[in-house]
Amino acid sequence: MAVYTTLSDSDVAALMAQYDIGNAVTCEGIAEGVENTNYKLTTPQGRFILTLFEKRVSETDLPFFMGVMERLAARRFPAPMPIAARSGSHLVRVAGKPAAIVSFLDGVWPRVWNGAHCAAIGDALARMHVALDGFEQTRANRLSIDGWETLIKPRLSEAEALRPGLAAEVARDLAEVRAAWPSQLPRGAIHADLFPDNAFFVGDQLSGVIDFYFACTDLLAYDLAACLNAWCFDGVRYDLERGRAMIQAYANVRPLSAGERAALPVLARGAALRFFATRLTDWSTTPEGATVTPKDPLEYADKLRFHRQAQRAADYGA
Ligand SMILES: Nc1ncnc2c1ncn2[C@@H]1O[C@H](COP(=O)(O)OP(=O)(O)O)[C@@H](O)[C@H]1O
Numbered sequence: 001m002a003v004y005t006t007l008s009d010s011d012v013a014a015l016m017a018q019y020d021i022g023n024a025v026t027c028e029g030i031a032e033g034v035e036n037t038n039y040k041l042t043t044p045q046g047r048f049i050l051t052l053f054e055k056r057v058s059e060t061d062l063p064f065f066m067g068v069m070e071r072l073a074a075r076r077f078p079a080p081m082p083i084a085a086r087s088g089s090h091l092v093r094v095a096g097k098p099a100a101i102v103s104f105l106d107g108v109w110p111r112v113w114n115g116a117h118c119a120a121i122g123d124a125l126a127r128m129h130v131a132l133d134g135f136e137q138t139r140a141n142r143l144s145i146d147g148w149e150t151l152i153k154p155r156l157s158e159a160e161a162l163r164p165g166l167a168a169e170v171a172r173d174l175a176e177v178r179a180a181w182p183s184q185l186p187r188g189a190i191h192a193d194l195f196p197d198n199a200f201f202v203g204d205q206l207s208g209v210i211d212f213y214f215a216c217t218d219l220l221a222y223d224l225a226a227c228l229n230a231w232c233f234d235g236v237r238y239d240l241e242r243g244r245a246m247i248q249a250y251a252n253v254r255p256l257s258a259g260e261r262a263a264l265p266v267l268a269r270g271a272a273l274r275f276f277a278t279r280l281t282d283w284s285t286t287p288e289g290a291t292v293t294p295k296d297p298l299e300y301a302d303k304l305r306f307h308r309q310a311q312r313a314a315d316y317g318a
């Protein structure tokens with residue numbers, strides 16, 4: 001459960017007084033999610049999501065996240081629309097935390113998924129990149145190579161305790177990925193965390209993409225590589241059909257250059273390191289009995305095993 005901050009009735013009343021969307025009829029904590037506190041808010045004007053920013057989110061980055069969502073919603077991409085407070089700002093404070101209210105998106109995230117979902121994600125990711133083309137704000141990706149190293153290196157002994165031999169394998173991954181990391185590929189604003197629990201579907205149609213709180217400026221093909229990791233494995237096995245469906249749907253909207261295709265193996269290995277890094281950190285720092293369940297770092301250790309032996313873009317379905 002991810003409700004790190006409990007709001008009193010007076011907190012909610014003080015919050016709503018800053019907006020023009022009516023009083024709160026209900027304000028219920030949402031169990032899902034791991035990073036921030038989320039409440040489902042109902043007012044006479046409809047349903048909204050109230051997010052209180054916790055943990056890894058830096059307050060100075062919030063205008064970038066709001067700008068990305070605003071731009072996408074304005075371009076009819078199904079992202080949450082930030083709601084402006086009476087002050088004109090999309091950001092307020094509640095219970096001492098920075099907070100925002102965004103529009104509520106219909107749909108549910110798929111608990112099981114297939115090639116059709118992967119194609120829908122490839123298509124949506126490319127449309128998102130196109131809609132964000134020329135977006136003027138930037139935010140460096142703090143969870144790129146230097147960030148993974150900072151998180152993983154002090155925790156190699158914990159990795160070794162999880163699986164003997166893992167410390168040496170991951171140290172080699174870090175070195176090899178750094179040496180081969182491409183720098184000349186197309187860049188722009190990316191989502192950087194488009195996992196199944198951040199994609200809503202109604203039936204087999206994608207109805208919404210949420211959780212832009214890792215969004216940053218980085219290689220567009222890296223965003224695709226993160227999605228290949230998140231959506232295209234069936235357990236420890238990479239599912240070539242799903243990979244092919246996702247990459248083809250992406251390229252139908254935004255064609256991939258030869259350089260982007262060739263870089264997919266190292267980008268996918270790097271993306272796996274990125275999620276291994278935060279999971280390993282959360283695994284060792286989440287207190288026993290906490291209300292949030294940390295995600296398993298070994299799932300990403302298994303994915304790294306695939307990436308180590310993959311040689312070519314064709315191994316990913318490109
Ligand atoms: N705009 C939205 N519309 C509908 N539900 C949302 C929206 N944003 C978040 N949620 C709900 O809150 C949950 C957690 O959101 P998420 O952004 O993934 O949290 P966290 O950043 O803490 O991981 C989602 O699984 C979903 O149920």
Ligand SMILES: N[C@@H](CCOP(=O)(O)O)C(=O)O
Pocket residue numbers: 033034035193195197198211275278279295
């Ligand atoms: N997608 C990440 C964890 C981030 O959680 P989210 O709830 O903010 O999507 C992972 O799976 O490690």
